[in-house]
Amino acid sequence: MSLIGAVLAILFLDAPLKWIVAGGLLATDMVEVWLWLRWRKRRSMTGPDGLIGAKAVVIVDLDPHGQVRAKGQIWKARSASALPVGTAVEIVDVDGLELSVTPVYDASAAPTDVGPR
Numbered sequence: 001m002s003l004i005g006a007v008l009a010i011l012f013l014d015a016p017l018k019w020i021v022a023g024g025l026l027a028t029d030m031v032e033v034w035l036w037l038r039w040r041k042r043r044s045m046t047g048p049d050g051l052i053g054a055k056a057v058v059i060v061d062l063d064p065h066g067q068v069r070a071k072g073q074i075w076k077a078r079s080a081s082a083l084p085v086g087t088a089v090e091i092v093d094v095d096g097l098e099l100s101v102t103p104v105y106d107a108s109a110a111p112t113d114v115g116p117r
Contacts, residue, residue: 002025002026002028002029002032003025003026003029005021005025006021006022006025006026007022009021009022009025010022048094050071051070051071051091051094051099052091052092052093052094053090053091053092054070054071054090054091055070055088055089055090055091055104056068056069056070056071056075056077056088056089056090056091056099056101057069057070057086057087057088057089058077058083058084058085058086058087058089058101059074059085060085061082061083061084061085062077062078062079062082062083062087062089062101063082063083064078064079064080064081064082065077065078066078066079066083068089068099068101070091070099075097075098075099076097076098076099077089077098077099077100077101078098078099078100078101079100079101079102079103080102081103083101083103087103088103088104089101089102089103089104090102090103090104
C-alpha cells in the first residue's frame with residue numbers, strides 16, 4: 001500500500017516534497033517487511049507446548065485423578081499426590097486430553113487466567 005502512495009507522491013507532488021514522502025513511505029515498507037520476517041520465526045504456543053508450564057487450579061479433588069481449570073478450560077488431570085479443590089498446580093506433561101500436574105506452593109504462583117467458575 002505504501003508503494004502505491006510512493007508512486008502517487010512522485011507523480012503528483014512538487015520536487016522536494018515528493019522525494020520526502022516517497023522515501024518515508026518506502027522506509028515504512030522496509031520496516032514492515034523486517035518486522036514480518038522476525039515475527040514468522042516465532043514458535044506457535046498452541047497445543048501441548050502452550051500448556052506445559054502453565055498454572056491451573058484444582059476444581060475436582062485429585063486423588064490421583066480429577067479436574068483442573070487451565071487457560072479458561074476444564075481438563076482431566078492426574079497428580080502423584082492427593083490435592084484438594086483450590087490448590088494451585090503447574091502442568092508438567094500432557095497425555096492426550098489428560099494433564100499431569102504438580103502442586104505449586106508459592107502463593108504468588110497462583111494462576112490469574114483460570115476463567116469463570
